[in-house]
Amino acid sequence: MSAPGVGAIVAMTFRAAVDQPDRFRSSKKVGACFGLTPRKYQSGETDRDGAISRAGDASVRAALFEAAHVIMTRVAKWSKLKAWAMNVAKRRGAKRAKVALARKLGVVLHRMCLDETDFRFGQQAQA
Numbered sequence: 001m002s003a004p005g006v007g008a009i010v011a012m013t014f015r016a017a018v019d020q021p022d023r024f025r026s027s028k029k030v031g032a033c034f035g036l037t038p039r040k041y042q043s044g045e046t047d048r049d050g051a052i053s054r055a056g057d058a059s060v061r062a063a064l065f066e067a068a069h070v071i072m073t074r075v076a077k078w079s080k081l082k083a084w085a086m087n088v089a090k091r092r093g094a095k096r097a098k099v100a101l102a103r104k105l106g107v108v109l110h111r112m113c114l115d116e117t118d119f120r121f122g123q124q125a126q127a
Contacts, residue, residue, distance in 0.1 A: 003108060003119040004079055005071035013063040014109050021113040030110045031103035034061045052099060061102070068101035079119075081105065 006014075017034070024030055031037060034057055039050035054061070072085055072094070081104065089097035112119065 003067075003105065003112065004075045004077065004082070005067040005069075005105070006109065007067075010063045010067045011109075013060055014106070015113065017057045017060040018110060018113060021110055024110065027107045027110045027114070030106045034064065034106060036061060036064070036099060036103040036106065060106075064102035064106050065098060067105055068098045071101060071105070072098060081108070 018024075018030070024033070032053075032055075035053045035055040037053050039053040041048045041050060052061075068085070071079075071082055072089070075082065081101065084104070085097050085101040088100050092100075108119070
């Protein structure tokens with residue numbers, strides 16, 4: 001719950017779905033497990049990217065998306081995650097930025113579960 005935008009419900013939903021964090025070889029695979037990757041359609045010469053694939057647990061996907069929405073709209077304190085998402089929103093739009101931030105937030109939460117660490121907002125000031 002130390003990550004911005006992550007409350008008790010999001011944390012418990014994520015933790016219950018991931019149950020054993022070491023079952024993922026890398027943290028990058030968490031986003032794909034919950035359907036936060038682009039859907040792909042390929043047939044012959046046709047090659048299209050679509051909306052999110054919606055694979056996996058819908059409640060975790062919704063919780064991560066809601067946390068991403070809160071980070072982008074309600075959290076006042078800036079972090080590297082929020083700055084990254086705002087830059088994506090300028091280029092691609094707010095909805096795509098929220099999905100991308102939800103995927104990245106899943107990766108961060110998974111790594112926090114494995115390492116048992118708190119969220120770091122950015123670089124510490126050098127003395």
